[in-house]
Each structure stands twice: as C-alpha cells, then as structure tokens.
Amino acid sequence: MKILVTAKRVVDYNVNIRVLADQSGVDLNNVKMSVNPFDEIAIEEAVRLKEAGKAEEVIVVSVGVSQCQEQLRTALALGADRGILVETDEALQPLGIAKALKAVIDKEAPGLIITGKQAIDGDNSQTGQMLAALAGLAQATFASEIDLGEDSATVTREIDGGLETITVKLPAIVTTDLRLNEPRYASLPNIMKAKKKPIDIFTPADLGVDVSPRVKTLKVEPPAERAAGIKVESVEVLVDKLRNEAKVIS
C-alpha cells in the first residue's frame, strides 16, 4: 500500500510572530520556516507503518511556493520515499489545498492519506475534512492511534471529554492529533541521502485544479496586549470595578 502524507511549510513554532505594519499579514521575511508539527506526526506515523511492513511507499506532498521543497526534503530525511510539490504562489486556503491534494490522490491512488489535524499558521482544521468530502473517502480526524488493517483502519480519536474508536474503510483520510506519536530526529546520514530522493513538481494547472482563494483577508492584527493588573483596596472596590469598568457582572 502507498501512504500519502502532507508537509505544509509554516513559520517555525519557536518564532515570535510579527504582524506587518500594513496589517496585510504576518512578516515572513527572514523568518525560519519548518514543517507543520502536526504534519511531522503524520510523516512519522507513515514511516512507522512502512517500517512495520504495513506499507510499501510513503509519498509526501506539499502545496505552496517553490521553497516548500525544503520541507519536502525534511520529510524525505525522516523516511518518506519521494516528494510531490504542487507549486503555486497563490495565498493558500484549506479548500485550494484540498483540491490540489485530491488531484494527487487521483494520480497516486494511495491506500491511506494522513494529514495534520491543523496547521499552526491558520489553525483552520479544515483541509483533511474538505479533502475527504472532495475525494468521497472516509475520514477519521484527530487520531491518537491508528491500527491499519487490510481494507480498513481502526482509529482512536481524541474528542471532547474522551476517546472514540471508529473503523473506516480504506482508502481513508486520517488527521493527526498531538499524542499519536513523537516524531524522531532525522539521522544525519538520512539528511544527506534525502538529497538523492526524487521530488516531482506540478502546477495546479498541470493537475487541472483552481487553488485561488475564496476568502479575502481584510486585516491581520496581533492579539491585544495584556494590560498590567492592579491591586484593589477592598471587596467593595473590586465589585464596583467588575460591574462598572469591566462590565462582567451586573
């Protein structure tokens, strides 16, 4: 079986995000970019399934700018066999990405598709679900355990207040939660070998899909800074302030 996994290029989780002065977006200039951590978990899971003999090939896909090849190389160093870049300079939104991924699924016919449950840039948590709808495949989101069988997968999902275990028919879309696994560090020899693994590049037009944005970003603002707290003299003053300044009680 082939497993398809995703590797979105996002700002590294250690970076302090800064909003551009014109409020059109966040500053990506000279900022360290990495593989979306949830995608790293997806890659790790696929590589483990391959190591356990349950899959023959792991294909990693990224949708975005040419530099996404860096993230594909990271995935190849972690153990994926080959990469596919759907190259576009469009502002990417979940629907556009899902359409591109659907086209790759049509080409590759994987038995299992694993994506992150969300990317740490937009935190949308939509791509996996939209992909399942577009491809007409079963979905198991927020996975914390995957038991892969011949024609089905049993997936434990993290849901509000507990865990849910479901069985889905293959091919299926699984999205990863944090506790699915702990990704390895790529070994240095594998980082060097990754350079020799193939990456195929397509444009959305090659795949016959339109990834142009459907949602317009009006303005991006940083979260409001927390103001310093104050000490109050008495309970009466506190209640007064809660009622008349903060207006959280009446």
Added chain:
Amino acid sequence: MALDSDTLQQLLDTLTRFVNERLRPLESKTAADDRIPQEVVEEMKALGLFGLTIPEAYGGLGLNMQEEAAVARVFGRTSPAFRSAFGTNVGIGSQSLVIDGTEDQKQFYLPKMATGEIVGSFCLSEPEAGSDAASVRTTAVKDGDDYLINGTKRYITNAPWADLFTVFARTDASVKGARGVSAFLVDRKTPGVSLGVPYRKMGQQGAPVCDVIFEDVRVPAEKLLGGAENVGFITAMKVLDKGRLHISAISVGVAERLIEDATKYAIERKQFNQPIAEFQLVQAMLADSQTEMYAAACMVEETARRRDAGEAVNALAASCKLFATEMVGRVADRAVQIFGGAGYIEDYGIERFYRDVRLFRIYEGTSQIQQTVIAKDMIKRFS
C-alpha cells in the same frame, strides 16, 4: 566532500533542535550524576554523530573542517560534556586512523567507529609528558612479530568506556624526542591493559577521564598505525591541528550560549528601578563579550576554510585555539558577573559553564604551548 548549503542547513537545524529539546533539559542532571543518560548516548549514535568526520567510504558523514566546526558550534550551546561523548570519535580518537592508517586498519575499525559501536580514545599524555608530549616514556619493544607495550597514560578522555586506544609509545629508545615515537591501535580487551579510577574534575561532569596502564601488552605488528615506525608524533600533531579548530568552534558556541543567557537575564533583572541591561557598565560587559565571540567565530571560519582548501594551518589553528579558549573564559567570567549572586549559585547553571570552559585552555595544548607554536612559526618566517 562539501555539502550543499540546503543539506548543511538541515543538518544544523536538526542538531540545534536535538540540543535544545533533548540535551539542554538534561544539563544539571548530567552534571549531578556525572554521567550522560545512556539513552541519550544511543540517540547520538542513531543520529550519526559518532561518524561526523569519518569518510563516507567507511560509513561516516565525511564532513569537512568548516562543516565540522559549524556542528561543534551548535554543540557549544549546551554542556560541553555532551559533545565529549562523541568528541573523541570525531577528533583525537579516530583521526590518527583516518589520516595515517593503512587501508586494512581503516576497514577494520572506522565503520564501527562511525556508528559508535567502537569508542576510540587518544593516549598521548603521561604523568611525566604533558606539554612536552614528544618526551613520552611509554615503550613499545619489538618481540618477534609483536610489540610489547609498557607505560602509563594520564587523563585520557572517554577511556572508562573506550574500546580502542591510539597509543603513542617510544619504539626507538636511542632517540629522546619526537622521532622515536610510534602509534599503535590497542583494543581495550588486550591482556595487560587496565584502567585507573575515573578522576574527579573541576567541570565537564559526564565526560569521564582516567589513566590507562599498559603492562607487557602484546600487540601484533599489524596494529602499528600506518605500518611505519617512528612517525607517530607527526600523526599526533596532524590530529591535534584539527582538534584545535574543533575546540575553538565549541568555545565560540559556549560563548554564544552564555551571551544569550546573560543578555536575557540583564533585560529581565531590575535594580535601581530599571533593567540592569540599561546600565552602561553592564552593557560594556555584554558588548565586549559579543565582540570577542564574533572575532573568534571569524577566525575559526577563515582558518577552517583555508584548511579545507589545502593550506597548512598549524600556526593559524594555534591562534584560533589560543584566542577562542581564552575568549570563552572571559565571557564566562563576565556572565557570572552579570548574573550577580545568581551567577555563583548552582541552580542557574552559569557557574557550571564557568568551570566547564576552564579545560579548553589546558588540553590539546595549553595556551602557552599555542603561544610557542605561533611564535616559532613567526620566527621561522622572518629569519
């Protein structure tokens, strides 16, 4: 082979993450236990760290000097003891073989050193032969097809868990100096090899050091490094040339770590109603540290580049080691000062680095020995 910049960056990013996420949280535990957790050593092996400088043909990564220095600098961002675990396999414990070993010797040892299955140590120093390394008293006397080795080696890094010793011994008793010394590859399990009790040291807890004692140790002639007698000291000097650049690069890394810690602390810490970073006297300490670190970094990069280009860099490497190791000593001292009382207290880890970096000015040639190397080169050039 030089790596392309993308691949090198990936390698450094991965190691930076390993240092930040795995090693830094274990700094104080490793110091307290005087031992690196075994699972961390295994992770280092899996990462390929033991084979950084072993040629690709023997299963290593074959990094050149610039790449090795860049990696060493990353590992300077945490306790130097961690680096020491694979440091001998990258440096003094393997390079004699890489540089001057016979093909059979390389085939036999290097692939296992690259994976960390074999840990190598470098046995040059002796109780009576430290800075004057050419005066080694350990003897290797020909006996039929074998050699019989006798002597004591002092302060040998990683000896407590090493499998292979590169031993420098006198094969020609009629020559007192460098020209009578040969190098031998001695397995730890060879009868007659024994270890002293690990020393308790000023710093770098977790990087073990002990004496290695050789009593009538019989080694076959094929264990003579490179198959040639009386050229061992030349091998040792080639190895140390490279090692000096490596230590210079770690010194730069530790300085960067301390500068970052001290600057962040100075921004947070308030006295007289303002961050101490606002005081110009504190700023002077920060700025001097930053400037000296940058100077050392440039020296290391330039010398590494010239070495990779095939130049003889003996005196330049000595300049790097002299400046970089003295520099990190000053930076560590200022870091303690900027932390004030906290700098002297164990919990903050600053005093630990202060003790750790003291070693860099002593081993692989003291600062005074570097000065004599530099001056001798100058005198040779101008006379």
